[in-house]
Amino acid sequence: MDVYTDVLVIGTGVSGLYSALNLKDNLNIIMISKGKIDECNTALAQGGISVARGVDDVDLFVEDTLKAGAYKNDVTATRILAEESIENIDTLCKMGFDFDRTNDGLSYTREGAHSINRIVHYKDKTGKELEETLLKQVSSKKNITIFENCTMLDILKKGNACAGALCTREGVQVSIHAKVTIMAAGGIGGLFRNSTNQKILTADGVAVALKNNIKVKNLNYIQFHPTAFFNNNLSDRKFLISESVRGEGGKLINCNGNRFVDELLPRDVVTKYIYEEERNTHCSNVYLDVTFMKEDFLKNRFPTIYEKCLENGINISKEPIPVSPAQHYFMGGIEVDTFGKTSMENLFAFGECSCTGVHGANRLASNSLLEALVFSKRGARKINNDISTIPMINLDTPSLDYNEKYYKNLNNKIFIESLVKVRGDIKNELVNC
Ligand SMILES: Cc1cc2nc3c(=O)[nH]c(=O)nc-3n(C[C@H](O)[C@H](O)[C@H](O)COP(=O)(O)OP(=O)(O)OC[C@H]3O[C@@H](n4cnc5c(N)ncnc54)[C@H](O)[C@@H]3O)c2cc1C
Known part of the structure; x- marks a missing residue:
């Protein structure tokens, strides 16, 4: 089957939805999601979204981001992230995002390696609220169509110009031809045994991207979150105990009950200390202790975490939470400029699958949703400006010589082989390795 559209957006997380919302209403847009529309990391985000506390905070926000990223960040992109943070949070407020508030305005919390409180949030369900807010806006747009359970297997291309994507939906091959294609296909955690x-x-x-010689960057930069709920079941997605729990005062203790690290150090540093502590104490996990906080506060501030731990037999107001690190975020990805433009013509990439370079070697907490907002909006504006000069490339419908399973295995193999070349040390963390 062949389908034609102005813009194809691959992914319905924050980067896909927000880019579509920032495209002009007179463009036809098709969005696809591999699973259900909200089966994405965006809907799982707990902690919140970073935002500069006014223009006076921009320099400090940039410095915090660079420091956490071990100064491997792209400085220009990082400055854009901080400078454009405020307007994007304002936009979300106008869309009706229900951020937590105090009498003075938005409520700002703190997370590891931020010098001040600058994370806006909705309880511990920021991502769910964000996904729902954006989906509501998208569903009111007549020019946007969403295909769920539609998997991109490859891009369509002519020379170095992208012309859409080869997809499969309920066993049927669908070639979606587009003037501009946006890759917003998210992270890599499904390839790891332990991931959030x-x-x-x-x-x-x-x-x-690797298969089609599109430039990629920083494949070796993978973030392990220090505090995922510990259990022995490797087939489970690991439930995250948000950094904001430590931001609100939660203490890390080892299996003998002793504190061993400053909880608000950058993620990679805390993760390293936890692994060391687990080795030294011969225990498979450490604990995050919030038992000194009032039960009412915990229930109200962290309702999801409270409930989820209770389901797993832990009342967090009475006993410490067993935690251990798990793969969480990919700082590398498809190399893009500050408008999300890739090395292939007519192909943009936003969000976790892209690499703007803002995170350097280690992402500062709550900078991911912000990065997706800032750069997908910038990219959408560039597409709005340029699309009238981009013709639809006429391609013959490629015949799918191989089945869906073949493509999926091939894609996994290509990525894993490239990853292991630069990060041999994590080979055992990967599935099927
Ligand atoms: C548990 C958890 C908590 C987090 N908390 C925070 C937080 O508090 N603050 C913060 O800033 N960040 C947080 N993050 C990170 C952040 O949520 C993600 O980095 C961000 O949501 C990524 O958005 P995205 O749009 O790039 O990808 P996603 O939201 O993951 O969306 C990816 C989309 O791509 C689609 N897709 C993938 N492959 C294909 C394919 N082959 N064909 C078609 N569609 C495809 C998927 O179906 C999905 O719709 C958290 C992450 C996790 C896992």
Whole structure:
């Protein structure tokens, strides 16, 4: 089957939805999601979204981001992130995002390696609220159509110009031809045994880039979150205990009950200390202790975490939470400029599958949703300006010589092989390795 559209957006997380909302209403837009529409990491985000506390905070916000990223960040992109943070949070407020508030305005919390409180949030369900807010806006747009359970297997291309994507939906091959294609296909956690990510997110965007010689960057930069709920079941997605729990005062203790680290150090540093502590104490996990906080506060501030731990037999107001690190975020990805433009003509990439360079070697907490907002809006504006000069490339419908399973295995193999070349040390963390 052949379908034609002005813009194809691969992914319905924050980067896909927000880019579509920032495209002009007179463009036809098709969005696809591999699973259900909200089966994405965006809907799982707990902690919140970073935002500069006014223009006076921009320099400090940039410095915090660079420091956490071990100064491997792209400085220009990082400055754009901080400078454009405020207008994007304002936009979300106008869309009706229900941020937590105090009498003075928005409520700002703190997370590891931020010098001040600058994370806006909705309880511990920021991502769910964000996904729902954006989906509501998208569903009111007549020019946007969403195909759920539609998997991109490869891009369509002519020379170095992208012309859409080859997809499969309920066993039927669909070629979606587009003047501009946006890759917003998210992270890589589905390829890891222990990850906080949705299982269906298997680095498809980056794999397809590798396969088509589109430039990628920083494949070795993978973030392990220090505090995922510990259990022995490897087939489970690991439930995250948000950094904001430590931001509100939660203490890390080892299995002998002793504190061993400053909880608000950058994620990679805390993760390293936890692994060391687990080795030294011969215990498979450490604990996050919030038992000194009032039960009412915990129930109200962290309702999801409270409930989820209770389901797993832990009342967090009475006993410490067993935690251990798990794969969480991919700082590398498809190389893009500050408008999300890739090295292939007519192909943009936003969100976790892209690499703007803002995170350097280690992402500062709550900078991911912000990065997706800032750069997908910038990219959408560039597409709005340029699209009238981009013709639809006429391609013969490619015949799918191989089945869906073949493509999926091939994509996984391409990504894993490239990853292991630069990060041999994490080979054992990967599934099927
Ligand atoms: C548990 C958890 C908590 C987090 N908390 C925070 C937080 O508090 N603050 C913060 O800033 N960040 C947080 N993050 C990170 C952040 O949520 C993600 O980095 C961000 O949501 C990524 O958005 P995205 O749009 O790039 O991808 P996603 O939201 O993951 O969406 C990816 C989309 O791509 C689609 N897709 C993938 N492959 C294909 C394919 N082959 N064909 C078709 N569609 C495809 C998927 O179906 C999905 O719709 C958290 C992440 C996790 C896992």
